[in-house]
Amino acid sequence: MPPPSDIVKVAIEWPGANAQLLEIDQKRPLASIIKEVCDGWSLPNPEYYTLRYADGPQLYITEQTRSDIKNGTILQLAISPSRAARQLMERTQSSNMEARLDAMKELAKLSADVTFATEFINMDGIVVLTRLVESGTKLLSHYSEMLAFTLTAFLELMDHGIVSWDMVSITFIKQIAGYVSQPMVDVSILQRSLAILESMVLNSQSLYQKIAEEITVGQLISHLQVSNQEIQTYAIALINALFLKAPEDKRQDKHLNPLDLPATDMANAFAQKHLRSIILNHVIRGNRPIKTEMAHQLYVLQVLTFNLLEERMMTKMDPNDQAQRDIIFELRRIAFDAESDPSNVPGSGTEKRKAMYTKDYKMLGFTNHINPAMDFTQTPPGMLALDNMLYLAKVHQDTYIRIVLENSSREDKHECPFGRSAIELTKMLCEILQVGELRVIMEVLELAFSILYDPDETLNFIAPNKYEYCIWIDGLSALLGKDMSSELTKSDLDTLLSMEMKLRLLDLENIQIPEAPPPVPKEPSSYDFVYHYG
Template structure:
């Protein structure tokens, strides 16, 4: 019989007992399941027990999360976090009178006393031990409490019994600055992170005590990371308490924590630092970052955290991303401020007049400053141009001089390029956008030097000029060039280069041709063309398609082409016609008139048997090209010239051609190669083959649309142990 869908096979264990293997029916109430488990172990009062997952979190099983129980799960039986309301049973009156005479209790209390088990409930028992036990009892109770408070059901009971206040008392008293304090801080944090109590309710004396632990020089290594974590949560959740933390915890103290070799302490110190920066105003944030950079925090992060021998954790990567985003966010005010184009004092006082005058062409040539009214990038684009001209004067001069010597239509506009490039960099670096709560994509090179954004602009503007030349762009192609530059920058930033020089090397290696190749490869990957089965199919289709191309080339030779003769004076006024006979055995050729159409092949006076042809020569190997010399005027002949060397009696002769176009050159050389039994290796053949392969592959895969194609074929099953089997056709199938 097939197993029921709602039944799972699990194990239930309890201390000092043999585990039970049961079949749990998910449709049955948990109370009934718990009762059956208790009966198997001869336990009374099943209401006092609960099931927990046996993983490290020890979460209680409830009706809401019982769907997480799967086949093979292990559960534990423990005391329940909540005391159930018991109904006193009926006792005979004589028994109650007898007990009340011997015990100083009211008769109504006796049934409850008889029903209570000797052990306390888990939550109440642990909290009582925290309040009344000795030092060792506190430690053991806190260890168990830390394991259990991650469960929200247990945490609710602890909080409802003033567990936070009891933990706060232990933290504020500070009688033990070692393991007990660390366990109390951890339990307190776990309870608060459930979100049932607001951080606003935390008292100022408590926060000051935690600040005291952070500022202490000699402190247990397990305490300070937890104290820093608690202050981070306070800072992010309560602006008022965050201001107090900012005033009580000096930046120098955080720098001390960042410079220790304890990676956990470094991470929590960086977390508190980014929390303080996020809670500060823009002016305060700039002042704090300037002070931190003066204390060489950037250099320390770059050398001792990013390039540390220990791997960088995900949490530290996130905090470095936040620090990078907050640092770049200081540029946002400049990005949001537009230049007043009619105020001469606004830029002439800073020496911008000569720069603006030499930045032509601007889109607004009458007043170049009007182009900087756009927000974004606002004044940030002008800051970039100024930085480039002052800190990279040779590169700036080369940019201006190169473009001034070009034709007007091929000139790369510096000002327009700078404005668009600044907008592009702001978009790629997410300047002006809020920080993500989970992102980790910081760039190490931003911690490698000061003024990282302006330095990145200097590299990018030179890249734009280089790409402009590679694309042979005109001003009408400006948007296309910017799209390529965006892709170059985005791809290189995604590699996370460790330094600006490495970024410069990688982005300059990503040429326009390489971008086109990557685009083609990605497109093929998206279409599934590069999958192993597809490649195998393409290889099988190639011979047939190459036969089609060969047939097309020979048909083109049979149609014939009119060629021009080139005399010693380079006159091209004479024409001649050549074609292949229908039986592919003879080349027919002869002179023709320009006004006449293609002649009838039988009327051509000259013939060249294909069997007499020795070789096909192209380019500089052709005799009629060698006779012309190697001057620049003959360069155009090299690409269109081809010759057929053949035997004429005992002498070697040649039939020389100058193709009218590059396409005709490819068609004729391919056709003649096919006649001579040589491979067709022209660029046109490669393009035609690729087009035919793509079309044929898509046609054959139409039936497999939206069906994933595996990388490897399914394995062939092994043969049977014997072949002694047959099919009896006389037996009718049911």
């Protein structure tokens, strides 16, 4: 006969004592189980202790998470999160540097647990850590190692979302940005500093502005030229974050040196060109295989880069805009030079000039020979196709001229007109590369959920609508023996409660409510109903 589902068999350890093998009844209060464990080792004050996992992140076990305990799990008896937080708070401010370093190591490990993090933050632990970083006393022994653990603990605590990133001071931001901009800094400090700046940028628009004023594009790009792929990954992650927050008006500013651009101009076209060159030479063509996280960050950067083209892709050409029409004139001028310019033909009039233009536009391969601007009124590809054509004409002029002249002299059945081909090719590339189609929207994020069926494996889903999302979440919660907490369940409960209140109010008014529902009427003799209009 299988054991009851509410009973789990575990081993519980305590330093210097033999492990206890227990059968835990999940229906019993956790405090009662901890008291039983403490009594087994004759430990007083069981309220000072709690249970946590012995392996992995060693997370604390609470009433909310105890259902995750599996048969055969090894647990530890440990001091409670509140006592641990209080002790570490005192030790992190000790005058003994060795004791402070040990405290920071333990704090960095425990901060990943949300239960401990809540207790430590409630004791103003974040304020203490920021002050330690702001002091920047480099004369202390073990300074680099201690700072690395301090930054790790700070990042872990903030990642729980218990407090807002906006509480961070300008002094702290300058200190962290200083570690990123320094040419020679400990790798562990640099890695954590990049991660902290990324979180600040993603979680606060006001902090984005402050951080962007402290670092330049060149300082970030320099971290892509190192041999440490972890540093490269964190640097690209920060670049992506700055890219996401970059205001639209900063994306096309022209500067002579892209490395001197402030980080607010991360999406600037010149900075992007230099960034792509560095990534190609030092990351993609590097002598190390690209890891999963690096591949993901490169993918995100590629999506963000392509999305910059969306505005031009969705912009129709205005046939009355002289600046836009001048681009078409430039394409014609480069292809046929001055030899076909009607102004050089003696006695050329308006009609002859129009005929010459029409002939040239036909040779360029436009569909509308009279007004080629009309070829760019379809979106996509819109003005992006014209941008690509002009780039080819100016940067690869010989190739452009050869393509135009070769196709203009072919037979009709073999023709591949440059204009039409360029427009269709641009449209095809926009579809293949999904330009502008991969922006994450909050509505989609709210419909996503994951099933963890193995410590390292998950099944990820996106529900087609809110109703099905609620059905899935409630169904999975019911299977796991947890409360159903979706918005749909709450709405149903509200409806039932409202109905119950109405019934009780009717009862207070002495209005008789029948115990049984009214009888269902008999079926009609036939269903042939006729309605006569008046």
